[in-house]
Amino acid sequence: MTGGTADERGFARLENLSGAFAASRVLHAAVKLDLFAAVGNGATAGQVAAARRLDARACELLLNAMAALELLEKRDGRFALTAASRRWLLPDSPRHLGGMVEFEAASWPLWERLEEAVRGGQPVRTPDMYQNDPAEARRFILAMHSLVRARGDDRWVAENLPLEGACRLLDVGSGPATYPMAMARAHPGLECQVFDLPATLSITREVLAAEGMSERIALHTGDYHTDPLPDGFDLVFLSNVLHGEDADACQALLHRCAAALKPGGRVVIKDHIMDRELVRPTGGAVFSLMMLLTTRGRDYGRHEYAAWLQAAGMEAPTEMALPSPPFSSSLLISRKPG
Numbered sequence: 001m002t003g004g005t006a007d008e009r010g011f012a013r014l015e016n017l018s019g020a021f022a023a024s025r026v027l028h029a030a031v032k033l034d035l036f037a038a039v040g041n042g043a044t045a046g047q048v049a050a051a052r053r054l055d056a057r058a059c060e061l062l063l064n065a066m067a068a069l070e071l072l073e074k075r076d077g078r079f080a081l082t083a084a085s086r087r088w089l090l091p092d093s094p095r096h097l098g099g100m101v102e103f104e105a106a107s108w109p110l111w112e113r114l115e116e117a118v119r120g121g122q123p124v125r126t127p128d129m130y131q132n133d134p135a136e137a138r139r140f141i142l143a144m145h146s147l148v149r150a151r152g153d154d155r156w157v158a159e160n161l162p163l164e165g166a167c168r169l170l171d172v173g174s175g176p177a178t179y180p181m182a183m184a185r186a187h188p189g190l191e192c193q194v195f196d197l198p199a200t201l202s203i204t205r206e207v208l209a210a211e212g213m214s215e216r217i218a219l220h221t222g223d224y225h226t227d228p229l230p231d232g233f234d235l236v237f238l239s240n241v242l243h244g245e246d247a248d249a250c251q252a253l254l255h256r257c258a259a260a261l262k263p264g265g266r267v268v269i270k271d272h273i274m275d276r277e278l279v280r281p282t283g284g285a286v287f288s289l290m291m292l293l294t295t296r297g298r299d300y301g302r303h304e305y306a307a308w309l310q311a312a313g314m315e316a317p318t319e320m321a322l323p324s325p326p327f328s329s330s331l332l333i334s335r336k337p338g
């Protein structure tokens, strides 16, 4: 039952918001200290501390906070995994979210500089898409793979995006190729190609090899601002790419994507698609600040995408929202006349 007056609930919400970073840090520390695997099939705080060489008292405080936040259960002094932590936080689970948690933990110092970014309007790190440091590129690309796999966006798209009649797919800014792998598995006749930057593709190659999909997905190395895209496609897929670019670059890229299509082909944009006020979905408005900190982009509204697509010679887009929760994004699908 929800207690208190509307004012009291409003106060509690504010207070929680102000301290919400502490709960995030509990999760980040637990993943970085590999505590979920240490709890495994059940353990006391002393056993976890010994297994991970941690201070016993401090480890118990962290485990207690994890139990309070429903990341673990605690009974008679023993800790156990919840169904959710077993599925998403055990490192050997196929739906492990750990890559995304580690990336978000590494983004913590950037968020400390939010006021600086708002004052100056500039990203607080070089907006290099993590290409300049192989370790950063790996963390970034494996984070995308982990989030999409854990949540299931790839399977949802492969099952729900109508692909009949499509023979050739180009995924621009594909990252770990999670989506084309799912689409290739669901549609054995589909020819899939991806286009991305070199440091990203070195990780993509590893992911494809580990998944036994190297033969199904062809890779093109390039910068979509300056290098020609391959052409003759039935479908060009752009997932979580445009939010990293400013409005001019988005428009230029959509022109290039339109040119990469056969007549009658479709561009599919997958992203947070914002309302006209740029406030909903909530996650999209907050994520725009992550883009402020690291890129020249933000999440864009459906009215902006519609105008850019039509300026690129495409038809007015139709929208398919992925069910929320767990998803928070939509597909905008726009056809090239002909």
Ligand SMILES: C[S@@+](CC[C@H](N)C(=O)[O-])C[C@H]1O[C@@H](n2cnc3c(N)ncnc32)[C@H](O)[C@@H]1O
Pocket: 129, 144, 145, 148, 172, 173, 174, 175, 176, 178, 195, 196, 197, 200, 222, 223, 224, 225, 238, 239, 240, 241, 244
């Ligand atoms: C946020 S990730 C999205 C990955 C994937 N599409 C997904 O949704 O999981 C953005 C991707 O765009 C790629 N990218 C960014 N700038 C690029 C550029 N100028 N040329 C080619 N690829 C680029 C990055 O390397 C990265 O793989």
